[in-house]
Amino acid sequence: MRLVFAGTPDVAVPTLKELIDTPDHDVVGVITRPDTTAGRGRRAVRSAVGAVADEAGIEVLTPRRMSDPDVAEVLARWSPDLGVVVAYGGLIGQDVLELPAHGWVNLHFSILPAWRGAAPVQASIAAGDEITGASVFALEAGLDTGPVYGTLTEQIRPTDTAGDLLARLSESGSGLMKAVVDGIAVGELAAVPQDAAGVSHAAKITVDDARVRWDLPSHLVERAIRAHTPAPGAWTMIGDVRLKLGPVTPADTDPGLPGPLDVGQIGATKKAVFVGTASGAVRLGTVQAPGKKAMNAPDWARGTRLDENGRLA
Structure with a gap:
């Protein structure tokens, strides 16, 4: 399948690399957050995802918002079958959601419907959860409310920091995403609606x-x-x-x-x-x-x- 990938930080890199290395799929474009500036010279710094895409020779788009007009124009040119999202860091509007033939799927670091929102790993550690995991679900207008294609579980160790746990989930989650993309490609995988019970929320963390x-x-x-x-x-x-x-x-x-x-x-x-x-x-x-x-x-x-x-x- 022709894939477009949207992601920004290090935790999104394992999934992007997994998809790039899969011969059955073609990552035709990457969307990531705009470059930041750092150092005394205020030099431009590419996101972790953008750097991987550059190295692989994949075209990169860095809109300030997904609603920018050029996003839809470039996506139409890329003509993706499926959009893949991992920690992109911005909202994807309905017009963009509808462009790929199979829509968009998102890797979320919890077992949905638990810990919907921006900081699921941090919330699970703070709550004292013993088990968490990752879910791949179909993006829709609601906040992490779409039907789920697949999940995995991960034990939270007594000394895990959010960084430790995210690192493990980003690696195991990349395999989960590949399996979901493979299943969608051959038409053998259907998403299951989330349970109405057990919903919890993990708001964005501030300083x-x-x-x-x-x-x-x-x-x-x-x-x-x-x-x-x-x-x-x-x-x-x-x-x-x-x-x-x-x-x-x-x-x-x-x-x-x-x-x-x-x-x-x-x-x-x-x-x-x-x-x-x-x-x-x-x-x-x-x-x-x-x-x-x-x-x-x-x-x-x-x-x-x-x-x-x-x-x-």
Whole structure:
């Protein structure tokens, strides 16, 4: 089949590569978000998907919006049989949805109808789910509401960050997408409507959402920090200084804990740094101060003037 691929970040790359390497299909065009700028020279930086497409010699379109007139014009020229979406980062309007003969399919990193929305992996970790997965579904006007062609499951490990889990799902999901595209191509696969029960939503995460709430129980603090790692990055304040935190460990029974700690109160020893929560404490992993590299919490504490009233907020 003639395929058009829409995607932007690293997690979309395994699926694009899988489809490029499949001889039965032809990726005739790629749509990705516009180049960003970086560095002192403000040089243009291609998206991860755009870079792969460039290397493969595939034509790339970078519209600001899918509703831009040239999108429909270019798609008509590409004449795709099917559109494939993985983490594109923009809405696809009904006029564009109707252009490919077989419509569009989307790889979503949850088992639908659970965690519809922009941040399903982060939401599943924060909620304490033990199992998640990926779904390939037919795009329609609603938010992740289309019928599902196929799913896979993945265990959430106790120390998984969102980055860890997304990396695994992007790899296994690429195989799922290939199987779905193959099935659609030979007419042997039908999409099944989503169950009306079990719907949950995972809204887009903001930087403010990633601020650590020490007034929550320790297990919720630990989950939230993993859910926001590596992006946008969990953070907290000590005085007027903002600190970025790596994953932490619940430490309610840690023998090194220097007595009870109030919410946000820091308890530092030579070997560990603890912070009080609404129930017990957590042991800090890495701490990154502004303009510096991340370091082990005890090293950070030794370089910071902490007293018994030191507190994170």
